[in-house]
Amino acid sequence: xxxxxxxxxxxxxxxxxxxxxxxxxxxxxxxxxxxxxxxxxxxxxxxxxxxxxxxxxxxxxxxxxxxxxxxxxxxxxxxxxxxxxxxxxxxxxxxxxxxxxxxxxxxxxxxxxxxxxxxxxxxxxxxxxxxxxxxxxxxxxxxxxxxxxxxxxxxxxxxxxxxxxxxxxxxxxxxxxxxxxxxxxxxxxxxxxxxxxxxxxxxxxxxxxxxxxxxxxxxxxxxxxxxxxxxxxxxxxxxxxxxxxxxxxxxxxxxxxxxx
Amino acid sequence: xxxxxxxxxxxxxxxxxxxxxxxxxxxxxxxxxxxxxxxxxxxxxxxxxxxxxxxxxxxxxxxxxxxxxxxxxxxxxxxxxxxxxxxxxxxxxxxxxxxxxxxxxxxxxxxxxxxxxxxxxxxxxxxxxxxxxxxxxxxxxxxxxxxxxxxxxxxxxxxxxxxxxxxxxxxxxxxxxxxxxxxxxxxxxxxxxxxxxxxxxxxxxxxxxxxxxxxxxxxxxxxxxxxxxxxxxxxxxxxxxxxxxxxxxxxxxxxxxxxxxxxxxxxxxxxxxxxxxxxxxxxxxxxxxxxxxxxxxxxxxxxxxxxxxxxxxxxxxxxxxxxxxxxxxxxx
Ligand SMILES: Nc1ncnc2c1ncn2[C@@H]1O[C@H](COP(=O)(O)OP(=O)(O)OP(=O)(O)O)[C@@H](O)[C@H]1O
Ligand SMILES: [Mg+2]
Numbered sequence: 001x002x003x004x005x006x007x008x009x010x011x012x013x014x015x016x017x018x019x020x021x022x023x024x025x026x027x028x029x030x031x032x033x034x035x036x037x038x039x040x041x042x043x044x045x046x047x048x049x050x051x052x053x054x055x056x057x058x059x060x061x062x063x064x065x066x067x068x069x070x071x072x073x074x075x076x077x078x079x080x081x082x083x084x085x086x087x088x089x090x091x092x093x094x095x096x097x098x099x100x101x102x103x104x105x106x107x108x109x110x111x112x113x114x115x116x117x118x119x120x121x122x123x124x125x126x127x128x129x130x131x132x133x134x135x136x137x138x139x140x141x142x143x144x145x146x147x148x149x150x151x152x153x154x155x156x157x158x159x160x161x162x163x164x165x166x167x168x169x170x171x172x173x174x175x176x177x178x179x180x181x182x183x184x185x186x187x188x189x190x191x192x193x194x195x196x197x198x199x200x201x202x203x204x205x206x207x208x209x210x211x212x213x214x215x216x217x218x219x220x221x222x223x224x225x226x227x228x229x230x231x232x233x234x235x236x237x238x239x240x241x242x243x244x245x246x247x248x249x250x251x252x253x254x255x256x257x258x259x260x
Numbered sequence: 261x262x263x264x265x266x267x268x269x270x271x272x273x274x275x276x277x278x279x280x281x282x283x284x285x286x287x288x289x290x291x292x293x294x295x296x297x298x299x300x301x302x303x304x305x306x307x308x309x310x311x312x313x314x315x316x317x318x319x320x321x322x323x324x325x326x327x328x329x330x331x332x333x334x335x336x337x338x339x340x341x342x343x344x345x346x347x348x349x350x351x352x353x354x355x356x357x358x359x360x361x362x363x364x365x366x367x368x369x370x371x372x373x374x375x376x377x378x379x380x381x382x383x384x385x386x387x388x389x390x391x392x393x394x395x396x397x398x399x400x401x402x403x404x405x406x407x408x409x410x411x412x413x414x415x416x417x418x419x420x421x422x423x424x425x426x427x428x429x430x431x432x433x434x435x436x437x438x439x440x441x442x443x444x445x446x447x448x449x450x451x452x453x454x455x456x457x458x459x460x461x462x463x464x465x466x467x468x469x470x471x472x473x474x475x476x477x478x479x480x481x482x483x484x485x486x487x488x489x490x491x492x493x494x495x496x497x498x499x500x501x502x503x504x505x506x507x508x509x510x511x512x513x514x515x516x517x518x519x520x521x522x523x524x525x526x527x528x529x530x531x532x533x534x535x536x537x538x539x540x541x542x543x544x545x546x547x548x549x550x551x552x553x554x555x556x557x558x559x560x561x562x563x564x565x566x567x568x569x570x571x572x573x574x575x576x577x578x579x580x581x582x583x584x585x586x587x588x589x590x591x592x
Contacts, residue, residue, distance in 0.1 A: 095484045096483075100482040102478060106473075106478065107479075108480075118494075122485040123484055
């Protein structure tokens, strides 16, 4: 069974560390004793066949699993050395520092502006909201397309624009880590390309954990790749190693498309 | 996948048709029919015979007509009812009718007391039942633990929505009129009607809250919103049109209620308007009931006039519901 997978994190401190993390949905164990380190300002890709627990693991990193009834978590997730699951930790505060972008674009049925401003508003931001909205939309490479329609409903945007809006909205709260669950799976190649370019950009300032089903995408954008299978972390290492010279038979089979 | 299609084509060609009576197609035509599933190059090719296709169309048309007929029956019945009422009551309608109190002399009688009572009742019932109902719905949907107690409460609310209104009248009599000693007051009546429509408001509000996609909540939580912020800023605004529509429809039911108010002892002859929630009162349906139960033709006409006013109130409320809903949909 996988216990610790050490990756070379020299030169960058760990942003997130999972230690012996297990997640149960009622009696079904979706994540089994996973330990991994997410280095600061790097992109970590989670890959693996459908149902292997990628989303579940990802949700552990900002306590979104708290919202799932009868989900039970064992082990710990350290964020700057602090266990996110300690009793005195407020999950709301956790989500303010560790943002999340979902698989399907899920903008609020409000204007582009209000979507972007929602996070800062709930967190009591008192600065220049217009500037923050513009910065966030620029950071998500959306500003050029929406600058003249900030008041329009987010539903009038295309799917790819909506997803970038969701990213902008997440960036507006200035998180340290951005978790992305298949952010490009509902998008066409052009929109996907934009999101990938964006992730490349964001890496300068954010730590990113991304779930993807697309091997090429994982290879293109990530620094480290974790391969999960049936809830277990089979192999974790630099993306180069995982894709060209994996240790595990199953990893090789999966990344070369022979199963999964 | 292939086997499945094969099976389907098979079933369509053999069992499906031979069992059906009146299949008068010559067997030759049948044998020429391809046995294999339709080829992907002919997207609309179907293994169904023209006869079957026609049959399907006729069935579709028949159902369409049946639905249209039911709609017509409803509309015609309503139209007959309305013409009857309007023919009888339209003559009564003037300002004096609205500004005079009930009277033993038909020429002088009006609905001032009843209309005022109904409006009082409406306002008080809305003020009591809306916050309680929406609060209960929010609690049940968003906060209540999914335990057997919650399920029991949920089942009971659904059942309460089906309890006859006279039973609520009994409850109101015992609880509000006697125990709380509110007497036959507007407040006692409004409390009783609130109990009556609470289940409907709760159920409609729950439905509306549940209809808000979970992805919206997730998005809000993911941006660091607290539970209450997610609820107040995203979920409730999205659910509001549904909640308001449900509430207004429930209130229009309350405005038309008679039995529970008779039960709690509301008067049917009132020559004053309530000046406070503890005053006695009557309402339009009671006034109507009182007038139609009299033998003289003149009172029957007065009743018809009062019915028109009551209908107008109800139509206004429904129009308000539709307007509110549209306004909110546009803002999205
Ligand atoms: N809310 C839930 N309640 C119960 N079981 C769940 C829940 N969410 C996920 N599971 C189960 O946990 C396991 C892992 O699910 P998860 O969504 O993490 O997989 P995944 O790797 O993200 O799959 P995919 O690639 O299809 O998104 C699956 O067996 C799934 O059925
Ligand atoms: Mg998933």
